[in-house]
Amino acid sequence: MEQLEVDTILEVMKTMRSSGSGGESREVSVKERKFAEHIVGVIKRIAASSKHEWIEEEELYSVEPPENIDLNVIYDALESFDYDYIRNVIDWKERNPKINFKTLQKQFPRVTNSSYIAKFRAYLERMALNREKYTAISEFVWSRYREAQDSKYPVHDEDLKRWAFEKAREVELDGFKACDVWVENFKKRNFIGVRKTTEVITYNNEHDTAETEVLAAEFLMNFKLNSRFEPSEIFNAAQTSCAYEITIEDETSDDPIGSQKTELRTYSIQLIINMDGELCNNFMIVFQQCSDEQEDLIIPPNIYITSSDNGKVDKDALKNWATICLSPNLEREACLLISPVGTQRVQNSIFSLPDKKLTIKLLPTGSAAILQPLSVLIFKQWKLFIKKFMQRVSLDQIPLKLNDKNSIIKLNFLIHNQLRAPLFKPLIRNAWAKAGFEVEKEPDISIDSILDKPDCGCQMGDCHSASFINCAHCRHHICAFHFFSTFHHH
Ligand SMILES: [Zn+2]
Ligand SMILES: [Zn+2]
Incomplete structure (x- = not known):
């Protein structure tokens, strides 16, 4: 790390300190130097990235009681x-x-x-x-x-x-x-x-951002001029990756009774939405293939489950998905916006569906983050729900087992079911608007609007727990335990 850069940051800190507290001047501490080095590292990371985000959060922590408490x-x-x-x-x-x-x-x-x-x-x-x-x-x-x-x-x-x-x-x-x-x-x-706490997330897109923006604008313009489809006939399909922890036997352990370890596994979900604000009924989950496969999976009829080496959607998965998940949503003619999937030949083999005339519009390479409705809004909301649910279960020590495939299927099914409520149509339309398509922007709604405030009680039986969700369908207030364990869906 360049000494000069670190010194510059230290100089800035020194100036701020002396202007803030009456000209105090003292030697730089080891801690301050480390901090300045860290800041330079963060700035470099941001400068080298194509996009970055700050996430600021406040959290509670225990402080030392002062010696003389007044x-x-x-x-x-x-x-x-x-x-x-x-x-x-x-x-x-x-x-x-x-x-x-x-x-x-x-x-x-x-x-x-x-x-x-x-x-x-x-x-x-x-x-x-x-x-x-x-x-x-x-x-x-x-x-x-x-x-x-x-x-x-x-x-x-x-x-x-x-x-x-x-x-x-x-x-x-x-x-x-x-x-x-x-x-x-x-x-x-x-x-x-x-x-x-402040977290800096940097994104490294191999494609030039300015160039991608131009390509995205061109795509939108062309789409507007040439599209002859109704909003209900225009679809976007995409995958996003998530991770979950599983507990497995540790075979490398020397402990004679055996011991367990946790491992992080990846899975992807592939969703379909249309421009009319609908989240389509069928979707796919692709699990990462592993030796200790769980066999007894409980699969709701609207989910297609498969696996791949890395837990991402591959061509085989996509081919089955097109028949099982995509096709039932399509009238005779439809338009699908999707990121490029292999060569033209591969693409033709995936999307040649019997009795359906499907027009494929490929999003320019690298533009998904700004041009794909699912990526700009829906996946983020989906993951926020998972995060809040997992946090609640951990913090409140709710006796739910969430570290196996069946619970991942169940949780994603429940989120999907919530987002299919008519209440969320504006959210899905807003995703199209945010990506730049000609869709009228609706009043903002987010997943937060169905997550309950801390002084709201669960309405299931004589449950004492605070409610977690205000169901988007029936508007009942339900705690995390009952939401998950009673499989609350409509
Ligand atoms: Zn409900
Ligand atoms: Zn409850």
Whole structure:
């Protein structure tokens, strides 16, 4: 790494420091130099990439308690006076009913206002009835937080709220709501801080970006001028890769009882959408071939399952897919937008479907990321759902097994079923609009709009869990466990 570049960053940091805090000047620490080297590395990576994205997230973490805790600073709202302190104030007041507020304040300096006395009394009355329940909630949230930290899962305010909400439902503490103040106090009491993480994702496209943009614009122009198809006859099909973890026997282990290890496996899903906002009923999942194949797969009728060496869609898979998944959606004539698949001869053999006249429009090489409706919006939403679902299952220790092929099939089936709801038609039309096709933009809708807020309860039976999803079809609120285990679909 060029010394000059690192020094430049250090110089910038020094300037910022001295302008920010009254001209402090000191030697550069080893940590700062390492940081500057890292920054230079990131800038180089961005400069060499064709596209990059920043993802900023806030997450909670445990901080060291300060040595001299000033309780007046840390606890500044009623909820954060601890029970014993409040009890002592009120007991003192009851023993000394005639003595004025100033004297009380000398005894209890944190009581800065006489209105606190009434609030403290009300609080004690509430607590007399429900103290155990409040404590149970705090303890439950704390243990969930600790377990998540131990497992290195990121935790957010929303998670604390959800855990508190769930426990309150379980202990039947009516009217309890983990509001922002509750969360802030919980964090202060337990020395939990907030840190920002920034992830930089760079994309390296071998094709020149500017050139690809020109090709994409030409494609769109040609398509507009020459297309004679109705929106319901124009389709886009594409694959995206996902990964899942499986647990397998570790044969290299020396342990006589045997041991297990986790391995990352790849699979791809191939979806079809049309320009009218419909996600087609049939789709394909291609698993990565491996020696320990699971045989007893449970396959819903609308999914075609196959496998390939690398878990990507290959020509054989595509040929079967065209007959099994694509063909049933097509009227006699249709137009399919797809990325190039091998030579003209291969393409002809894949897409020559009996009784169907299919016009293939090949997207210019390298343009999928900007020109393919599925890539610009739908796959991202699909993966966001998987991520949120997996996070919820891990964080809330939901007893669901998600590391085998059947659960991957099931989860993708459920997401597909949600996205087929009429509610999501605008999302699919917007994907076409975002890719540059002549489709009127609809009001924004995303997968987030069916994921529930932390203070919403599951409506299945007498379940105490917080809801995960507000089903796009029936609008019921359903927790992650019931959504998955009851195979909630329409
Ligand atoms: Zn439903
Ligand atoms: Zn439930």
